[in-house]
Amino acid sequence: MTDTSLEITGIASVQPAQSQVDDYLALLKPRVMSLVVFTGFAGLVAAPGTLHPLLAAVAVLCIAIGAGAAGAINMWYDRDIDAVMQRTCRRPIPAGRVAPAEALAFGVTLSLFSVMLMGLAVNWVAAALLALANGFYVFVYTVWLKRRTPQNIVIGGAAGAFPPMIGWAAVTGAVSLESIALFSIIFIWTPPHFWALALYREGDYAKAGVPMLPVVAGKEETRRHILFYAALLVPISLTPVVLGMAGAIYGTVAAVMGGYVLWLAIRVLRTRDDASARRMFGFSILYLFSLFAALIAEHGTAGALLARVGGLG
Amino acid sequence: MTAMAKRGYDSEVHRRQRSKNFALLVALLAFVAVIYLVSVVRIGGG
Numbered sequence: 001m002t003d004t005s006l007e008i009t010g011i012a013s014v015q016p017a018q019s020q021v022d023d024y025l026a027l028l029k030p031r032v033m034s035l036v037v038f039t040g041f042a043g044l045v046a047a048p049g050t051l052h053p054l055l056a057a058v059a060v061l062c063i064a065i066g067a068g069a070a071g072a073i074n075m076w077y078d079r080d081i082d083a084v085m086q087r088t089c090r091r092p093i094p095a096g097r098v099a100p101a102e103a104l105a106f107g108v109t110l111s112l113f114s115v116m117l118m119g120l121a122v123n124w125v126a127a128a129l130l131a132l133a134n135g136f137y138v139f140v141y142t143v144w145l146k147r148r149t150p151q152n153i154v155i156g157g158a159a160g161a162f163p164p165m166i167g168w169a170a171v172t173g174a175v176s177l178e179s180i181a182l183f184s185i186i187f188i189w190t191p192p193h194f195w196a197l198a199l200y201r202e203g204d205y206a207k208a209g210v211p212m213l214p215v216v217a218g219k220e221e222t223r224r225h226i227l228f229y230a231a232l233l234v235p236i237s238l239t240p241v242v243l244g245m246a247g248a249i250y251g252t253v254a255a256v257m258g259g260y261v262l263w264l265a266i267r268v269l270r271t272r273d274d275a276s277a278r279r280m281f282g283f284s285i286l287y288l289f290s291l292f293a294a295l296i297a298e299h300g301t302a303g304a305l306l307a308r309v310g311g312l313g
Numbered sequence: 314m315t316a317m318a319k320r321g322y323d324s325e326v327h328r329r330q331r332s333k334n335f336a337l338l339v340a341l342l343a344f345v346a347v348i349y350l351v352s353v354v355r356i357g358g359g
Contacts, residue, residue, distance in 0.1 A: 020329050021336045054354050058347060121351040 043167025
């Protein structure tokens with residue numbers, strides 16, 4: 001890429017010598033990765049059956065690396081819009097600390113590595129799901145939907161919903177109704193989570209030409225959509241209880257915190273201010289963490305968990 | 314850029330390159346260790 005094209009896309013001239021290890025770690029979107037790893041681990045723990053602790057650790061590592069790789073490829077593809085958005089302009093590529101081609105090579109290499117390792121070390125069903133998740137995030141969400149439709153996050157959200165299903169498949173070697181239930185929770189959780197962010201970052205998305213719902217349909221419509229999805233999320237979050245894979249602890253957490261999510265969504269619609277949208281965005285992260293933490297807690301203490309995962313108990 | 318400033322820049326570039334090389338070495342060693350341990354577990358019927 002020439003300097004002129006870099007100027008056109010708003011990316012600072014690249015000085016790869018300036019890049020540090022931290023910049024490559026930043027390409028992996030570590031904050032997103034933490035949620036992905038956590039939900040993947042929950043799927044692994046909740047699944048019936050046993051898996052050697054080392055293979056369980058490798059499965060979680062592959063989920064983490066795969067998610068990070070998809071994030072790096074996403075940053076490579078979106079480098080033009082990242083450069084004009086306040087939230088993302090300091091990322092390694094738009095800031096000129098990592099060359100775009102290097103980021104792409106980094107992402108593709110790690111993606112292939114994670115899928116191959118998952119297949120060879122754990123099983124090929126989990127590897128296929130990991131490949132599907134990565135492909136969905138890169139090709140369906142990033143390349144196809146993100147810049148074309150306000151429903152980008154609704155369909156694209158499926159990519160982030162795969163980890164518990166991958167964790168489950170790592171243990172069982174199959175996809176089942178229970179793992180689809182865990183998938184559905186994250187799938188329905190994603191739109192209101194990102195729309196809450198888009199409500200107070202609307203200007204950023206508009207400047208970058210990303211057709212997020214508040215930009216295309218307006219804030220009022222977005223608030224109604226958030227409430228609709230929040231209302232849908234509460235019963236969906238209770239399906240693990242109905243299916244018998246979760247009990248009272250999970251059910252209580254899902255009901256209480258789901259109720260609070262619903263209340264926050266109503267507040268977002270009523271108050272029409274950024275503060276309530278920020279609160280909704282922040283709490284939605286805590287909500288998802290809590291749901292999956294409750295699921296992990298219900299499957300035993302750390303010692304019992306290790307024994308179960310390791311097939312020792 | 315003065316000679317002194319250039320020397321400082323060069324040493325900074327070298328320091329960053331060294332840390333990237335070191336990180337790559339650690340990643341490669343970790344990869345070898347993972348493949349070795351997975352092989353041991355799989356061969357052992359885990």
